[in-house]
Amino acid sequence: MAAELTAFRGTILYFRDDPGVASPADSHVHIEDGLLVIENGHVARVGPAEPLLAALPKGTPVTDHRGMLLMPGFIDAHVHYAQTDVIASGGGTLLNWLEQHIFPEEARFAEHAHASEVADFFLDELLRHGTTTALVFGSVHRTSADAFFEAAARRGMRLGAGQVMMDRHCPEALRDTAESSHRDARELIERWDGNGRLHYAITPRFAVTSSDEQLRLAGELARAHPNAFIHSHVAENTDEVAWVAKLFPGARSYLDVYERFGLLRERAIYAHCIHLDAADRRRMAETGAAAAFCPTSNLFLGSGLFDIEATDAAGMRFALATDVGGGTSFSLLQTMQDAYKVAQQKGQTLTALRAFYLATLGGARALRLDDRIGSFEPGREADFIVLDPAATPLMERRMRSARTLEERLFAWMILGDERSVRQAYVMGKLASTSASAAARSA
Missing domain, CATH: 3.20.20.140 (Metal-dependent hydrolases)
Known part of the structure; x- marks a missing residue:
């Protein structure tokens, strides 16, 4: 069967270790303009957008989520x-x-x-x-x-x-x-x-x-x-x-x-x-x-x-x-x-960084499923979400003054709820879209 290839562009965050134990450089990957490439429902590649876009086969569908945060579900x-x-x-x-x-x-x-x-x-x-x-x-x-x-x-x-x-x-x-x-x-x-x-x-x-x-x-x-x-x-x-x-x-x-x-x-x-x-x-x-x-x-x-x-x-x-x-x-x-x-x-x-770890890779490790879910390492199942930094007027205003990743994550952690989750994907397929996102695209 031919490979089913899709790609998603946006800010990318995923974890490789517990920020409560590992150094920031070793605990997570954060790419401001990144590309997540999905093949047959699994992560194929992830990295800076420009070189990966140039390497994609012609006609590969690319969903543009720039300005949003893409992370494991x-x-x-x-x-x-x-x-x-x-x-x-x-x-x-x-x-x-x-x-x-x-x-x-x-x-x-x-x-x-x-x-x-x-x-x-x-x-x-x-x-x-x-x-x-x-x-x-x-x-x-x-x-x-x-x-x-x-x-x-x-x-x-x-x-x-x-x-x-x-x-x-x-x-x-x-x-x-x-x-x-x-x-x-x-x-x-x-x-x-x-x-x-x-x-x-x-x-x-x-x-x-x-x-x-x-x-x-x-x-x-x-x-x-x-x-x-x-x-x-x-x-x-x-x-x-x-x-x-x-x-x-x-x-x-x-x-x-x-x-x-x-x-x-x-x-x-x-x-x-x-x-x-x-x-x-x-x-x-x-x-x-x-x-x-x-x-x-x-x-x-x-x-x-x-x-x-x-x-x-x-x-x-x-x-x-x-x-x-x-x-x-x-x-x-x-x-x-x-x-x-x-x-x-x-x-x-x-910290906010550790809280997001606990809700993704930390959860996968607790369940002994980290070889399948919880990160964007190649081969992992492509369950991921798209977080909207402007989900509410207050959040949008607070995000303008957030200067670091920790500050942005902390704002989502304190001010966020389901309105922040713009979309959810299961095995690379769209599974849920927020009411606000649906209204904007209508």
Whole structure:
């Protein structure tokens, strides 16, 4: 087959390493007038525009985004599609919020038509906000996982998801059994894991809602399917931590519960990781597990403040996550803003450069997908977004006085939202266009 070649011109930014560790020269590539060349949905070349334009075969389509920023699509390391319709629901702290809002809403996902409609809206919303990859919670129902994967396959996105496992301490309508959850997960893995760009996630909700037997069988699945994700929550709320200690008196810590059942390894993503100690963080680093830092939901539910410095000191991987519906926005730009505020409250530092890394290559590294997504290195899948520096009058005005890349990124991080995302591309194909961009081109 003949190669399908396209090119995109604009300011280009992508990362090669963590700016919190590496020097600026080694951490990222920034080209004011650059060209991104896509061949059959993958990055072929990237560099200064003029020489690459001269080398393109005659007739190659070139999309002109000069004045805009082209960067890899955002990666959301933890988000609940089954909570889409209860975002912005007040209800106190984590445990009573779950009882009041989340469990009644998730019961609706027993119906395939409902799950499918929400999945379609959810994925379109991700793309509208510039998120091209996510690790996603559904509900305890088999149909919620199938509906999500069907919607994801139609869009060709790289996504991970799984059916939630929950056999105790939850409403009867949301309760499975250790055996049924194991059987369903095994069949879903066979059907969906590695199907196109899809990944299965073994998904015990959290230790409180899974029996020893359910966690044991989840660990068996994890050993049998090392390429599958493990996706759960840990140490989000102090009341939750205390409850886990009563339920598992033999465990050293909340995190240790998961390790005892074989659920701590590479491709294990644990949301929150707020109330960990040094030994927990060391085990996360040693096993290759990663944390999903969910600042928006942590602030919304009053759960606590993620410790970036302690996480770095342990050498533990982490990425950013919206955690909708506890999180209050699908926007990773808004999530960066809250991450910055959390760091400020802890007396710590989060630069804009590092925040954008965490939402792109950092997310890909946490998910162990950095050989496929998260950068513009040749061969990577061409999922990318176009950020508009004049998305709002205030942003346009602020950008005029921004003199450095860090200042421009910081303005996007503090003032930006979905209006900043002019377009999103999946495998080099346009997948979403902002309303403002569509109006301008009309």
